[in-house]
Amino acid sequence: MKVTDVLESIGQRPELKKMVCTDAATILTQQLVPSNLQKSLLLNDRDTLEKLAGFRQDIICYIASPEKEGDMPKDGNKPPEEDEPLNEEAILNKAS
Amino acid sequence: MNQPLQGSIVCLGIGITLGSHLTQLARNYIEQADVVFLLVSDGIVEQWVCEMNEDTRSLQPFYQEGISRAISYHNMVNAILSEVHKNKKVVGVFYGHPGVFACVPHLVIQQAKERGYYALMEAGISAEDCLYADLAIDPGEFGCAQFETSQFMMFKRTIDPSAYLILWQVCIAGDTSLTKFSTGIEQRRILVSLLESIYSKDHIVIIYEAPTLPIHGVRNDRIKLCDLLTVKLNQHSTLVIPPSVKMTTNREILKKLSDLSEKNKAIHLCKVT
Numbered sequence: 001m002k003v004t005d006v007l008e009s010i011g012q013r014p015e016l017k018k019m020v021c022t023d024a025a026t027i028l029t030q031q032l033v034p035s036n037l038q039k040s041l042l043l044n045d046r047d048t049l050e051k052l053a054g055f056r057q058d059i060i061c062y063i064a065s066p067e068k069e070g071d072m073p074k075d076g077n078k079p080p081e082e083d084e085p086l087n088e089e090a091i092l093n094k095a096s
Numbered sequence: 097m098n099q100p101l102q103g104s105i106v107c108l109g110i111g112i113t114l115g116s117h118l119t120q121l122a123r124n125y126i127e128q129a130d131v132v133f134l135l136v137s138d139g140i141v142e143q144w145v146c147e148m149n150e151d152t153r154s155l156q157p158f159y160q161e162g163i164s165r166a167i168s169y170h171n172m173v174n175a176i177l178s179e180v181h182k183n184k185k186v187v188g189v190f191y192g193h194p195g196v197f198a199c200v201p202h203l204v205i206q207q208a209k210e211r212g213y214y215a216l217m218e219a220g221i222s223a224e225d226c227l228y229a230d231l232a233i234d235p236g237e238f239g240c241a242q243f244e245t246s247q248f249m250m251f252k253r254t255i256d257p258s259a260y261l262i263l264w265q266v267c268i269a270g271d272t273s274l275t276k277f278s279t280g281i282e283q284r285r286i287l288v289s290l291l292e293s294i295y296s297k298d299h300i301v302i303i304y305e306a307p308t309l310p311i312h313g314v315r316n317d318r319i320k321l322c323d324l325l326t327v328k329l330n331q332h333s334t335l336v337i338p339p340s341v342k343m344t345t346n347r348e349i350l351k352k353l354s355d356l357s358e359k360n361k362a363i364h365l366c367k368v369t
Contacts, residue, residue, distance in 0.1 A: 002147070003140065003143075004114070004140065004143055004144040004147055007114050007115055007140065007144070007309060007310060007311070008114060008115035008144065009115065010115060010310040010311060011113055011114050011115020011116040011117075011309075011310035012115050012116065016310070041311055044311055044312065049140060049309075050139050050140060053139070053140045053143045053144075054143060058139075059136070059137060059138055059139045059142065059156060060156060060159040060331070061135075061136070061137035061191065061331060061332065
């Protein structure tokens with residue numbers, strides 16, 4: 001019996017979501033889960049579970065990194081334009 | 097006339113908890129694929145998916161401490177697309193939701209579409225979805241803003257303390273290099289200092305972790321903000337900051353809405369009479 005099959009079964013059974021430890025042992029025994037696997041499941045012994053599942057590599061999971069300054073979503077909206085630089089000569093001419 | 101390209105890519109999410117969140121549709125995609133690429137958050141979950149399709153390839157080796165994650169993501173995209181170019185039916189399997197805080201699925205789909213391939217994203221149950229259920233938070237009640245923690249630190253943000261604030265990936269807060277798997281107390285001190293400019297140091301915050309295995313419990317540790325400095329954080333720890341102030345009524349807008357309502361009533365009465 002594979003560890004992943006047992007875990008998948010546990011993940012899909014509502015009664016196992018709220019069970020107390022003794023109930024868990026009974027249900028796992030009814031499912032013919034081997035005693036060593038039962039023990040690891042009940043103790044949440046992650047190292048042993050990974051070994052029994054045949055997986056021992058450390059998993060890395062990181063989400064998307066910060067984007068660059070000035071990035072905007074490509075959603076059709078234009079970012080606000082910067083103010084036009086002051087044209088002092090034009091302002092002076094207008095004033096006079 | 098051009099023949100349609102045979103290669104395709106579907107990026108899907110398998111949720112967070114093994115066995116509990118995988119949809120039948122997602123399982124069918126995995127089982128029927130020519131090649132499956134896989135990026136999940138738990139070794140046993142990885143093993144579980146590998147058992148659904150003989151040609152399942154983990155994207156884990158692309159992550160290496162000291163190498164920028166931007167390069168890792170770029171290489172993941174290329175690895176997936178190279179199989180699409182070989183006219184294979186490719187499936188990308190990601191933990192949670194493939195489009196939430198995950199650039200690789202978005203990039204793969206965008207580039208595949210640009211090259212004329214069939215490309216699709218299928219939603220999955222995200223860590224955010226689990227958080228709302230496990231912590232009994234409705235993001236619509238007071239509003240909710242969320243950021244990747246380093247991005248929150250590096251860019252100026254206008255934070256509304258009357259809404260929830262969720263900071264993801266808090267264990268690598270302040271990693272400017274994108275190469276680290278954890279950051280130290282000094283970076284965390286800067287984060288706490290930034291948060292204390294918005295909230296009091298005694299404000300109660302939550303450290304949340306969703307269970308990846310169905311035998312795991314939820315982490316729901318409520319601590320003072322100042323204790324964030326010393327609390328143990330894992331790579332999948334999330335910081336949830338509840339509102340610290342009451343929402344303030346926008347009387348100006350309410351007045352405008354009230355005037356509008358009165359105006360509409362008057363128009364209606366005119367029409368009736």
